[in-house]
Amino acid sequence: MKIKSKISNASTEFNSNLQHNMAGIEELQTFIGKAKDGGGEKSRKRLEKSGKLTARERIHILIDHESWFMELSTLAGKDLYEEKVPAGGIVTGIGMIHGRACMIIANDATVKGGTYFPITVKKHLRAQEIAEKNHLPCLYLVDSGGAFLPMQDEVFPDKEHFGRIFFNQARMSSKGIQQISSVHGFCTAGGAYIPAMSDQSVIVKGTGTIFLAGPPLVKAATGEDITAEELGGARVHTSISGVADHAAENDEHACQILREIVKHLGKPQQPKVNLIKPRPPAYPAEELAGIIPTEATKAFDIREIIARIVDGSDLFEFKPNYGKTLITGFAHIEGIPVGIIANNGILFSESALKGTHFIEICSQEKIPLLFLQNITGFMVGKKYEHGGIAKDGAKLVHAVANAQVPKITMVVGGSYGAGNYGMCGRAYDPSYLFMWPNAKISVMGGEQAADVLATVKVAQMEKMGTPLSAEEIEEIRNPILEKYARESSAWYSSARLWDDGVIDPRDSRRILAMTLSSTLHHQWNKTENGIFRM
Numbered sequence: 001m002k003i004k005s006k007i008s009n010a011s012t013e014f015n016s017n018l019q020h021n022m023a024g025i026e027e028l029q030t031f032i033g034k035a036k037d038g039g040g041e042k043s044r045k046r047l048e049k050s051g052k053l054t055a056r057e058r059i060h061i062l063i064d065h066e067s068w069f070m071e072l073s074t075l076a077g078k079d080l081y082e083e084k085v086p087a088g089g090i091v092t093g094i095g096m097i098h099g100r101a102c103m104i105i106a107n108d109a110t111v112k113g114g115t116y117f118p119i120t121v122k123k124h125l126r127a128q129e130i131a132e133k134n135h136l137p138c139l140y141l142v143d144s145g146g147a148f149l150p151m152q153d154e155v156f157p158d159k160e161h162f163g164r165i166f167f168n169q170a171r172m173s174s175k176g177i178q179q180i181s182s183v184h185g186f187c188t189a190g191g192a193y194i195p196a197m198s199d200q201s202v203i204v205k206g207t208g209t210i211f212l213a214g215p216p217l218v219k220a221a222t223g224e225d226i227t228a229e230e231l232g233g234a235r236v237h238t239s240i241s242g243v244a245d246h247a248a249e250n251d252e253h254a255c256q257i258l259r260e261i262v263k264h265l266g267k268p269q270q271p272k273v274n275l276i277k278p279r280p281p282a283y284p285a286e287e288l289a290g291i292i293p294t295e296a297t298k299a300f301d302i303r304e305i306i307a308r309i310v311d312g313s314d315l316f317e318f319k320p321n322y323g324k325t326l327i328t329g330f331a332h333i334e335g336i337p338v339g340i341i342a343n344n345g346i347l348f349s350e351s352a353l354k355g356t357h358f359i360e361i362c363s364q365e366k367i368p369l370l371f372l373q374n375i376t377g378f379m380v381g382k383k384y385e386h387g388g389i390a391k392d393g394a395k396l397v398h399a400v401a402n403a404q405v406p407k408i409t410m411v412v413g414g415s416y417g418a419g420n421y422g423m424c425g426r427a428y429d430p431s432y433l434f435m436w437p438n439a440k441i442s443v444m445g446g447e448q449a450a451d452v453l454a455t456v457k458v459a460q461m462e463k464m465g466t467p468l469s470a471e472e473i474e475e476i477r478n479p480i481l482e483k484y485a486r487e488s489s490a491w492y493s494s495a496r497l498w499d500d501g502v503i504d505p506r507d508s509r510r511i512l513a514m515t516l517s518s519t520l521h522h523q524w525n526k527t528e529n530g531i532f533r534m
């Protein structure tokens, strides 16, 4: 059924929303531009002088001509440390190589020699997780000095630290997920294990080296005097040690060899869902920025968003007259079937039950799920507690956690409290999670948090016989409001990798299409639920 939009793009409200949201989109573009600048002009010049390309130039050559690179988490590391770590010092994303979706992970040598800060490790591991979940070949363009040594306690010893990269490589290789690397710079210690743990590898003559310890350490340890090239250059590793398989003349040649390796891989699994001929939506994506209200608390009809994302603006709604604050329905994006679960108000018992039922259907039919989050949480109060909202909410959370289908989450408004869980927040393992610039994420809204803390303090002080003045109550509330406003922003989230990127709402369709298509070549297991509390 085609969604009939009620939006008038000539209305004052539309235009004031548009102005407000375009400012957010421009801010996003500025931040992304700065992140893509990497370590800046000076370090880029140095790279160029040594005959090397930048990480993004390499990726551009690697992917199919006229295809696009879907970069993930470009704002990782933003304002996170004293040191600037643009894009977290590593570029990750999905690119097509010989028509096949691949995960590309490329160190940015212009950012502190491509070394791994904690956020770099987190971003690398997240990219590997996406690749593993969706069975995507992994290509590592290695140009890294290994761990960022001043922060070794935050990058080396723990489970989700540097060592996990190689653990993941071994596990993915055992599952038939190809691990392929090319070495463009000095790879020392940890960095050396990436090519060594790969199924196939390339090394660039003159600039690429692989060794467990570089010449200075060798000199200190054994007294041996040796150049980097003699110790672990392309000739050594492709003709003496066998640590690498192909020697490339330069960065460009290395990328061509990588393309050739991918070309000769086995055939990927064929999609298990019925793909149909894509159709554009009936309404323009440009209007999305005019739909989101200027105030995050103001309601809007989520069907207006769906109408500008799905093929033909067609949504076959499931249970349209029941649990109306959660919209569920079947649609296609670029011809790929998708089950949509979208908030249209606060979650009640009925909406949670409807969502659970819908997830069961999609899991059975292997239809990917798309969660559109704009949720303040579940309904509270006596009537709803007595009606068992906690057990109904739990059913939704249970179904989301166990659904063995690709899950993609896009936060188009608020993402608060248990609503975040029921709508497949980060902890529920979505294959991808994106935020719009206007999106907000926190345990509850700033006002509510300030009220809770002020109420607790007021009660405490009254018990002690020293009631608080209105001014003192404001002094408790204000810092909380300020903190929540800052920490709930999409920028704050993306800097810490709570998502896979802040995206321009107008790009949603093409990003969802790319992510959905990247999930289709994996044999998803049968969904098995546990006990639903009745």
Ligand code: COA
Pocket: 111, 112, 113, 114, 115, 144, 145, 146, 147, 148, 149, 150, 185, 186, 188, 189, 190, 214
């Ligand atoms: N930890 C922290 N900072 C490091 C670093 C490391 N492992 N390796 C390099 N850096 C820093 C440098 O201090 C320099 O910082 P600055 O820009 O503030 O001066 C910046 O990264 C660039 O390093 P530089 O040596 O000038 O660049 P380069 O392109 O000539 O060489 C490397 C890059 C990575 C090959 C080289 O720095 C190197 O060999 N580093 C040591 C690698 C190592 O032994 N790692 C062990 C990890 S387990």
